[in-house]
Amino acid sequence: MSHTSIRVPGTCHPRLEDGFDRIHREFKLPCGFPDEVLDEADWVAKAPVAPSLDRTDLALVTIDPPGAMDLDQALLIEERRGGGYRVWYAIADVGAFVGPGGAIDREARLRAGTVYMPERRIPLHPPVLSEGAASLLPGVARPAALWCVDLDADGVVVGADVTRAMVRSRERLDYDYAQAAVDTGTADGTLRLLAEVGRLRLALERARGGVTLPVPEQEVVKSGGAYRLEFRAPLPAEAWNAQISLLTGMAAAQMMLDAEVGVLRVLPRASSSRVERVRRVAVALGVEWPEGAGYGEVVHGVDPREPAQAAFLHESRSLLRGAGYVAFDGAPPSRAEHAAVAAPYTHVTAPLRRLADRYATEVCLAVAAGEDVPERVREALGALPALMEAGARRSGGVDRACLDLVEAFVLRDRVGQTFEAVVVDVAEGGGLVQLTDPAVVARFDGDGLPLGEAVTVRLTRADPATRDVRFAPA
Secondary structure, eight states: OOOOOOOOOOOOHHHHHHHHHHHHHHTTSSSSHHHHHHHHHHHHHHSSOOSOBBBSSOOEEEEOTTTTOOEEEEEEEEETTTEEEEEEEEEEOGGGOTTSSHHHHHHHHOOOEEEETTEEESSSHHHHIIIIIIIIOOTTTEEEEEEEEETTSSSSSSEEEEEEEEEEEEEEEEEHHHHHHHHHTOHHHHHHHHHHHHHHHHHHHHHHTOOOOOOOOOEEETTTTTTEEEEEOHHHHHHHHHHHHHHHHHHHHHHEEEEEEEEEBBOOOOHHHHHHHHHHEEEEEOOOOTTTHHHHHHHHHHHSHHHHHHHHHHHGGGGOOOOEEEESSSSSOOEEEEETTTTTTOSOOTTTTTTTHHHHHHHHHHHHHOOOOOOHHHHTTTTTHHHHHHHHHHHHHHHHHHHHHHHHHHHTTTTTTTEEEEEEEETEEEEEESSSSOEEEEEEOOHHHTTTEEEEEEEEEETTTTTTTEEOOO
């Protein structure tokens, strides 16, 4: 799975700052929280529903980007006696603070999820919760939904359970630290086992036909008086950590299917014509696609640090579009699989940032305890798919607008220059081309575009005010 990400480190250029402000207004993003939401958040932050089970003995750690404060997950991996692994995965228990129907819940249903912009974020919950009382910050006891997932020596799930518990994270780590510890051989405990389990789970993902796109993050870099876009390839540690979230979501989905109640994250398989189109793009970019190989096999062999292969990864996201949520209370849905995961899957690991995760977690906690799912949770399930879809459209639109703005800003002084590109879409009077370096997708004006083939194009427009970037034949 993938997510467009662009970073603007350091002080933001005034033109970019103005552009981000316009995007904020254009998408009608809130600037704060209503007083009644803040008042309720202040109150519940001081009086969460504390679970009776105390597991503050577990040596959990968090692994997140530097500076992150909304920490949803804390992790401990142990070797099981007789072989295999035990994964303890503590998820921030937002339900210990927020119940269905209150002011915070009503506001969260309007937002659906946290919206991220390069230099700001619009949170799902008030910061007193998302960055404070509910966040799994190190050194403080927090209520959590504590998953215990047992794996065999090959990384296959052999058992899963979840219960409410008090936990205490020992340390806040970032991906650079985790990767350096593994690369230098100094990793021990959870970090050493994360690398082992992560590699096993990635191998299992490939075997079942799943795919995780290692889409590189784009970063604006200032060099002298000019700006350029560079790629930051994701670290292996990020993929290993993501596999823990994925295996938890798969275990949660199976719980729901067995209990015949819940909400799943689903994605239909891409049509053969769409796969063929991406294959042609791969050929044009020089990305090897062996005869008979599946899309997932090709992606797992791509190096996102290479510009042409990074461009292919960006175009590959078209095969993963169309994801949604489906709620059920009774017979499981006929369309229950997520094509990228290649298994049933649900979101439960980011409740501070995604509305559906809190409700899905409440379902799993009840099922695991052998109890009925609370009626107010069941009643809310049916509305979740539409709420999440609206939130995803808004977040996706913001992502695209921010990316268009930054691309136009970086290219604004290069109008008239030529670039190597590949044709990724064709329409009457033009289409879309994707540069091989940087991975910019923009409108091409002209006829006779050869879909999936390499072309040389000339930049004719790059306007940060309109976020418009256009090319023509060279």
